[in-house]
Amino acid sequence: MRIGEILQAKQTQGVVTITPEAGVRELIAMLAEHNIGALIVSRDGEHLDGIVSERDVVRHLHHDGTVINNTVGAIMTDVVETCTTDDTLDDVMGSMTRRRFRHVPVVEDGLAVGIVSIGDLVKHKIEQLEFERDQLDHYVHQS
Numbered sequence: 001m002r003i004g005e006i007l008q009a010k011q012t013q014g015v016v017t018i019t020p021e022a023g024v025r026e027l028i029a030m031l032a033e034h035n036i037g038a039l040i041v042s043r044d045g046e047h048l049d050g051i052v053s054e055r056d057v058v059r060h061l062h063h064d065g066t067v068i069n070n071t072v073g074a075i076m077t078d079v080v081e082t083c084t085t086d087d088t089l090d091d092v093m094g095s096m097t098r099r100r101f102r103h104v105p106v107v108e109d110g111l112a113v114g115i116v117s118i119g120d121l122v123k124h125k126i127e128q129l130e131f132e133r134d135q136l137d138h139y140v141h142q143s
């Protein structure tokens, strides 16, 4: 299965982005409002400048409680691992597991076209395995 199919099946289409200049309070409000765990950081709403997740907020808060008054740029990750719509579920799941993050932005022609979370990938992987199990079950009980 390809990432493009997974993006199309997502209930919320499009990408939610935040600028590096936005405040951490605004970030927390957006994560809560959209019920998501990470946002793409983009100056122009299209090109990728970084990624920021709830884990960045928690880690920085642990070291410095005043980070809540800082900007997204101060806590984001700016070297981002991305994928394309042509990449496979298994490849992206593999890199998330190896690199220990739960979100990967999908980029086409330099523009962010979506984001997939480990939850999206696990959902489709389970559906795929259930389908294969049912096929095998059918085959075995037919003969």
Ligand code: AMP
Pocket (backbone or CB within 6 Å): 037, 038, 051, 052, 053, 054, 055, 056, 076, 077, 079, 080, 081, 082, 100, 101, 102, 103, 104, 105
């Ligand atoms: P997550 O597990 O996705 O909440 O993120 C854990 C850490 O990895 C945070 O510091 C994120 O900013 C960072 N991170 C998340 N996704 C990516 C990604 N695709 N590429 C690089 N860093 C990431």
